[in-house]
Amino acid sequence: MKYLVFVALTLVCFSFRLKNWSEKPRKQIYLLMGQSNMAGRGVITDEYKELQHTRVLMLNANNEWVAAKHPIHFDKPKVAGVGPGLAFGAALADAFPKDSIYLVPCAVGGTSIAKWEPGAFDKSTNTHPYDDALLRIKEAMKLGKINGAIWLQGESDSNPKSAAVYLEKLTALIERVRKETNNPNLPFVVGELGQYRDNYKLINEVLHQVPQKIKLTNYVTSEGLTHKGDTTHFDSPSATTYGVRFAKEMLMLIKK
Template sequence: MLAADKTVELPEKEKFHIYLLIGQSNMAGRGKVDPATNKAHPRVLKLDKAGNWVPATDPLHFDKPKIAGVGPGSGFGPVIAEASPEVTIGLIPAAVGGTPLSRWVKGGDLYERAVKLAKENQKKGVIKGAIWHQGEGDSSKPELYNSYQKRLAGMIADLRTDLGEPEMPFVMGELGEFFTREGAPTVNQALHGITKEVPATAVASSKGLPAKSDQVHFNADSEREFGKRYAAQMLKLQKQASEK
């Protein structure tokens, strides 16, 4: 296992596969970190706040340091790494808790920041996909959740264009079953709607994944399992692309 916070020497560009982690708090992760088991997979790295590639221990994100914890990236990275033993996986943790989709569409501050981070690291590796969890912040107002599908589909198209990756796989995660805000079902329907109209997209199911006591955030075990579901969908999209 790798020691945390130690900058790692990167492999050659073609063997460094990078994934963008974007969205709000359930992507950033609010699951409780267990120091006893907080070890990095030997071939999974994260981009830290200073822009260095270091072992991917939890928390991956640093959006809100006092509460950042286990997120889906923690389950996602190792599964992707095990599927390709010859490569190293790099996770760019760009999610920020409490953020609406308006900040993630082209021109929004978080979109532009994520694109900047990805572009800077395209010199070092190859962008292989993005995973997304967001929507809680858009599930209170009808004008937001009823337009969610169109706005997110537009963001995916812009992101692919701006990164020069027109077929980049994009996996979205459902809002939790426990999240009962009025627009949540519409947001989840929008995610599935996107898979029917936007190529190389998929949805990771949140079925059966419990929340923390706040009934807003997935707990640590749920987040790791969610990450494995994201990985399964990502690998499926990549397999489909390779068979074209």
């Protein structure tokens, strides 16, 4: 189990490696956006503390590029844990053996999609989720172009009123991010909420529509994934598996 991430990634790498896609080493930059399940709340045991990849880096709280390790996010330091980001980055690094993968953590736990609009303030974390993410995106763009974004959010919107406008708000968010990154074709992958709670079906039904409604997007299933005992947050193995699934769908978009 010590090298769970890297063993799990092997199937993805052999299936989705893009031959001759890059002749020279490149820096690929990806945005990690959403709320607590993207930030990661899985328990960081000794085996997860040790997990790293030599070509995966992350932008830390001080806007420094450092070796990526759990926790990737720092939205709520006391509870930040294992999320899908590291496994996502490692899978992409293995799929592109000459490239380095740079992760930009932007997720903020407990935030509804309404908090991901310009100027919106999240009182519980004393942050402006979208505005703060934009600052980090601009910092990352000093390194190069943004190659893609992954999104895992919706627990805070799992009610009829919010679900009714969720697709509209998500579409607007994706359009804003694509505009800010100067990339109208930025690949964007959205993740399904855990299937272990009935009320999450409201948002999952909306997320299922995203690839048909928004160009250059893919959808990731959470089928078979489990929570850590709180019926809300993915446990560490599930978060790791989810990261691999995100990478698989991102690679599908990159190949188009």
